[in-house]
Amino acid sequence: MTSIPFNKPYMTGKELWYIAQAHARGHLAGDGEFTKRCHAWLEQRTGTGRALLTHSCTAALEMAAMLADLRPGDEVIMPSYTFVSTANAFALRGAVPVFVDIRPDTLNIDETKIEAAITERTRAIVPVHYAGVACEMDAIMSVARQHELLVIEDAAQGMMATYRGRAVGSIGHLGTTSFHETKNVISGEGGALFVNDPSLIPRAEIIREKGTNRSQFFRGQVDKYTWVDVGSSYLPGEILAAFLWAQMEEADAITQRRLAIWAQYHEWLETAESDGRLRRPIVPRECAHNAHMYYILLPDLDQRAALIAELKAHDIQAVFHYVPLHSSPAGRQFGRLGGPLPVTEALADRLLRLPLWLGLEAHQVRVIRELTAALTS
Numbered sequence: 001m002t003s004i005p006f007n008k009p010y011m012t013g014k015e016l017w018y019i020a021q022a023h024a025r026g027h028l029a030g031d032g033e034f035t036k037r038c039h040a041w042l043e044q045r046t047g048t049g050r051a052l053l054t055h056s057c058t059a060a061l062e063m064a065a066m067l068a069d070l071r072p073g074d075e076v077i078m079p080s081y082t083f084v085s086t087a088n089a090f091a092l093r094g095a096v097p098v099f100v101d102i103r104p105d106t107l108n109i110d111e112t113k114i115e116a117a118i119t120e121r122t123r124a125i126v127p128v129h130y131a132g133v134a135c136e137m138d139a140i141m142s143v144a145r146q147h148e149l150l151v152i153e154d155a156a157q158g159m160m161a162t163y164r165g166r167a168v169g170s171i172g173h174l175g176t177t178s179f180h181e182t183k184n185v186i187s188g189e190g191g192a193l194f195v196n197d198p199s200l201i202p203r204a205e206i207i208r209e210k211g212t213n214r215s216q217f218f219r220g221q222v223d224k225y226t227w228v229d230v231g232s233s234y235l236p237g238e239i240l241a242a243f244l245w246a247q248m249e250e251a252d253a254i255t256q257r258r259l260a261i262w263a264q265y266h267e268w269l270e271t272a273e274s275d276g277r278l279r280r281p282i283v284p285r286e287c288a289h290n291a292h293m294y295y296i297l298l299p300d301l302d303q304r305a306a307l308i309a310e311l312k313a314h315d316i317q318a319v320f321h322y323v324p325l326h327s328s329p330a331g332r333q334f335g336r337l338g339g340p341l342p343v344t345e346a347l348a349d350r351l352l353r354l355p356l357w358l359g360l361e362a363h364q365v366r367v368i369r370e371l372t373a374a375l376t377s
């Protein structure tokens with residue numbers, strides 16, 4: 001019996017061919033041919049004004065925090081139920097993550113709870129599109145407009161997902177995404193910043209290029225290349241961009257196959273849901289998701305632990321995630337509550353993620369058989 005891992009990075013088969021091309025060309029630093037292709041593809045597919053490859057989504061969030069010009073004590077509203085980088089990027093600038101509860105249906109930030117968390121120190125809102133299902137962006141953008149706040153979308157899980165037909169990550173002033181090997185379109189480590197507000201483009205390029213005007217220099221817009229602002233080195237080399245290009249070429253096919261696996265889980269688990277054994281994911285009509293994740297919500301922590309153990313005994317790996325940030329040591333030190341978080345607290349112990357990767361098709365029936373047996377035992 002083969003073991004079924006939780007994740008298995010998918011390779012299209014063209015990655016090494018493109019890496020060989022980058023190698024042959026001899027341009028190994030960032031912003032070469034493959035990076036340009038990736039940028040153009042991202043801009044065309046998402047509609048963002050400027051896409052910039054970064055080393056990770058974490059790096060893109062750090063760039064966004066710099067672009068937001070945050071001062072120590074400034075506040076940034078975000079969910080507590082998210083990955084650490086959502087908060088860390090802002091804590092690094094001395095800003096205070098302010099944690100707001102999530103919606104019970106999508107587990108995304110509850111847009112109706114944002115306004116109550118706004119103070120005169122609030123500078124930005126960071127919606128996280130959990131599981132590639134979009135947040136209620138119309139409501140979030142409207143609160144942001146009223147209070148003159150920046151919206152930075154953490155679309156790490158959202159590549160190829162849309163909200164009312166618009167790509168997630170392209171709706172706020174800034175958006176970030178991830179190409180980590182656990183995401184849908186991958187380069188091992190990798191990410192991108194989407195600069196949707198055109199006024200932020202020049203500074204985004206400078207921050208990414210060590211605080212220099214190197215990008216403008218190469219376009220012939222300035223005749224000297226020099227230090228003009230703070231910044232760091234956020235651009236990945238061409239080897240990584242070459243790998244990523246192979247993935248982008250197949251992004252539609254990857255998404256279609258993931259959606260089929262997701263739909264299969266959803267269909268097979270319908271009875272378990274109607275029997276009251278679990279709750280399946282809910283996707284609002286305005287969201288076209290990307291099948292980043294298939295999760296189930298179990299009645300309680302004990303049943304989740306028992307289920308993980310039972311699946312493990314059958315060589316199937318299922319995982320859970322997110323210790324809510326407000327209850328983590330660093331979250332308590334650097335952040336604060338923006339209101340009560342009853343949904344976050346009630347859901348975090350009950351969520352279980354099932355294996356979802358290309359190639360799982362051949363084993364999926366076994367996952368469901370063992371899962372159903374464990375649920376009914």
Ligand SMILES: *Cc1c(COP(=O)(O)O)cnc(C)c1O
Nearest residue numbers: 056057058083085156178180191
């Ligand atoms: C994966 C993830 C990140 C971090 O992405 P990296 O590319 O690994 O830095 C940030 N936020 C969320 C919501 C994620 O899922």
